[in-house]
Amino acid sequence: ATPTAVMVATGVGASQGVLIKGGHALESAQKVDCIVFDKTGTLTIGKPSVVNTRLLKNMVLREFYDYAAAAEVYSEHPLAKAILEHAKKFHSEENQIWPEARDFLAVTGHGVRAKVNEKSVIVGNKSFMLSSGVDIPIEASEILMEEEDRARTGIIVATDQEVVGIISVSDPIKPNAREVISYLKSMSVESIMVTGDNWGTANAIGKEVGIERIIAEAKPEQKAEKVKELQRSGRTVAMVGDGINDSPALVSADVGLAIGAGTDVAIEAADIVLMKSNLEDVITAIDLSRKTFFRIR
Ligand code: ADP
Ligand code: MG
Numbered sequence: 576a577t578p579t580a581v582m583v584a585t586g587v588g589a590s591q592g593v594l595i596k597g598g599h600a601l602e603s604a605q606k607v608d609c610i611v612f613d614k615t616g617t618l619t620i621g622k623p624s625v626v627n628t629r630l631l632k633n634m635v636l637r638e639f640y641d642y643a644a645a646a647e648v649y650s651e652h653p654l655a656k657a658i659l660e661h662a663k664k665f666h667s668e669e670n671q672i673w674p675e676a677r678d679f680l681a682v683t684g685h686g687v688r689a690k691v692n693e694k695s696v697i698v699g700n701k702s703f704m705l706s707s708g709v710d711i712p713i714e715a716s717e718i719l720m721e722e723e724d725r726a727r728t729g730i731i732v733a734t735d736q737e738v739v740g741i742i743s744v745s746d747p748i749k750p751n752a753r754e755v756i757s758y759l760k761s762m763s764v765e766s767i768m769v770t771g772d773n774w775g776t777a778n779a780i781g782k783e784v785g786i787e788r789i790i791a792e793a794k795p796e797q798k799a800e801k802v803k804e805l806q807r808s809g810r811t812v813a814m815v816g817d818g819i820n821d822s823p824a825l826v827s828a829d830v831g832l833a834i835g836a837g838t839d840v841a842i843e844a845a846d847i848v849l850m851k852s853n854l855e856d857v858i859t860a861i862d863l864s865r866k867t868f869f870r871i872r
Pocket of ligand 1: 612615647650654655682683685686687698699700728730770771772773818820834837
């Protein structure tokens with residue numbers, strides 16, 4: 576393609592809300608044969624909300640949510656926002672104050688810990704409970720599995736080293752996610768999902784969107800490692816993500832695509848920004864590249 580053709584294509588992309596940061600990104604996009612998708616905020620809407628609560632101890636919901644919300648109050652995580660939003664429902668409009676939290680600690684990919692009303696409160700996933708020395712009763716494990724099978728994330732709440740309940744959070748998939756994955760398949764592009772969320776929820780979401788290859792419970796470096804592993808096997812890899820935890824993988828990929836509504840760090844790390852945050856524009860970008868470089872397949 577001539578420099579003029581590249582310039583025209585970049586302009587066409589921009590007019591459609593697909594920001595291509597250079598000729599190299601445009602050229603690489605036509606060679607892509609597999610795409611690694613982040614789950615939360617990329618395949619899903621990214622606005623989780625509480626859909627169910629299961630109490631295991633003799634405690635009223637309001638008291639339970641006071642502990643959970645107090646512990647999550649300093650967390651930036653979308654799951655924390657969902658818990659706080661729900662906890663408000665147990666308080667009147669003018670009395671939305673939680674007990675004071677001290678010694679707050681957030682552990683990436685695991686959850687939060689804080690001291691609330693002289694109790695030590697831990698909110699997070701199974702591996703966080705295990706590493707904190709909290710036993711998970713069989714009843715709780717069963718609830719977690721049930722919820723994960725329904726594509727929900729189960730968050731465990733423990734006070735003084737004892738599991739007191741489970742909060743189920745749902746983050747629905749984007750309405751066109753399944754269609755986009757299926758269309759990519761027809762373009763001979765394979766889709767893979769990587770997520771920090773647990774295996775059960777990841778598999779259930781995979782089924783909903785039509786992705787078979789899944790890597791769950793992945794830390795940011797492991798997301799990037801997966802991209803590199805695919806590259807070593809000869810694939811040309813695109814990565815689509817929205818979070819800080821996706822940035823290493825966005826940088827490693829042959830083409831990194833950021834969701835426009837995502838974090839600044841992800842947008843910075845990407846080669847292409849999908850300004851409308853529409854998954855369909857992954858196809859727009861590949862199409863534009865294929866047309867510009869006249870690749871015959
Ligand atoms: P994702 O790829 O889904 O954004 P994260 O690495 O942010 O993954 O989080 C992984 C998991 O860690 C979450 O699914 C949740 O179980 C747990 N977790 C992380 N932060 C929190 C929090 N503030 N409160 C409760 N659980 C959390
Ligand atoms: Mg995400």
